[in-house]
Amino acid sequence: MDFSKITxxxxxxxxxxxxxxxxxxxxxxxxxLYVVCDGVGGNNCGELASKxxxxxxxxxxxxxxxxxxxxxxxxxYVFQEGVKKSEKVLLRTGNKKLKAKGMCTTFLASTIYKxxxxxxxxxxxxxxVITNSKSKNENGDTVLNISMDQVxxxxxxxxxxxxxxxxxxxxxxxxxxxxxxxKYLSKSLGYTKDVVGDFYQVDLNKKIENNDEVYIxxxxxxxxxxxxxxxxxxxxxxxxxxxxxxxxxxIKMALNAGGIDxxxxxxxxVK
Numbered sequence: 001m002d003f004s005k006i007t008x009x010x011x012x013x014x015x016x017x018x019x020x021x022x023x024x025x026x027x028x029x030x031x032x033l034y035v036v037c038d039g040v041g042g043n044n045c046g047e048l049a050s051k052x053x054x055x056x057x058x059x060x061x062x063x064x065x066x067x068x069x070x071x072x073x074x075x076x077y078v079f080q081e082g083v084k085k086s087e088k089v090l091l092r093t094g095n096k097k098l099k100a101k102g103m104c105t106t107f108l109a110s111t112i113y114k115x116x117x118x119x120x121x122x123x124x125x126x127x128x129v130i131t132n133s134k135s136k137n138e139n140g141d142t143v144l145n146i147s148m149d150q151v152x153x154x155x156x157x158x159x160x161x162x163x164x165x166x167x168x169x170x171x172x173x174x175x176x177x178x179x180x181x182x183k184y185l186s187k188s189l190g191y192t193k194d195v196v197g198d199f200y201q202v203d204l205n206k207k208i209e210n211n212d213e214v215y216i217x218x219x220x221x222x223x224x225x226x227x228x229x230x231x232x233x234x235x236x237x238x239x240x241x242x243x244x245x246x247x248x249x250x251i252k253m254a255l256n257a258g259g260i261d262x263x264x265x266x267x268x269x270v271k
Contacts, residue, residue, distance in 0.1 A: 005265065010255065010260060020266055021033065031113055033058070034111070034266045037049075053086040057085065106122060108123070108126070108218055112268075119201075121155070123187055125219065125220050129216060155185060219264060226254035226260070226263070227257060243267060
């Protein structure tokens with residue numbers, strides 16, 4: 001597996017509250033590990049929350065014993081127990097430092113083992129599988145089958161809120177208020193105790209056997225809110241770009257589209 005990772009604070013935010021980790025070598029019982037965290041900007045110390053979460057998680061995994069044959073239960077254990085360690089560190093730090101009270105982050109981790117991709121998600125960072133496969137039609141012509149599948153489901157709630165014009169003092173006199181839909185995280189790491197993430201697995205073996213182009217994209221909402229799926233697919237499957245330039249181009253296009261949030265991506269080429 002090859003990977004490329006980039007994080008950028010964007011054009012609007014003062015700080016970059018995203019943090020990334022990528023390792024395609026053995027770490028503890030895992031053969032590779034990729035993690036994306038997006039510190040929650042509405043709370044204190046989002047940048048500290050994301051960084052502490054990943055550093056604590058990676059340290060926990062690295063100290064685990066190597067296992068020759070991993071089962072799904074082993075991988076689930078690594079993710080769940082590592083998240084528990086990170087959660088304790090965030091809560092403890094928040095209790096010690098008033099400034100860090102309530103800090104939290106999204107958390108998305110992934111590993112690939114024996115052709116199966118496993119992901120563990122808390123929040124609204126996303127994992128995608130992008131594939132370019134070739135097949136023959138009945139006339140013998142080569143046909144490209146391109147797909148982009150969102151693996152994770154966002155842990156969010158959409159709440160409708162009344163928006164009152166700034167020049168209005170008494171909103172009781174208003175009959176037609178504008179209603180805005182706002183997105184809130186229903187799960188985050190560090191805000192409450194005992195959060196449980198969502199566990200996913202995707203079998204990539206058939207795609208690998210067919211020599212399909214297969215990519216794993218882990219990214220924060222600063223990327224997928226700026227670009228649509230067709231734009232993302234076109235960049236990732238552009239044969240003229242190497243892996244590093246594909247990742248750079250994703251960030252560049254998100255910036256050109258407005259860059260209103262921190263933008264981060266880990267792009268993994270599965271071979």
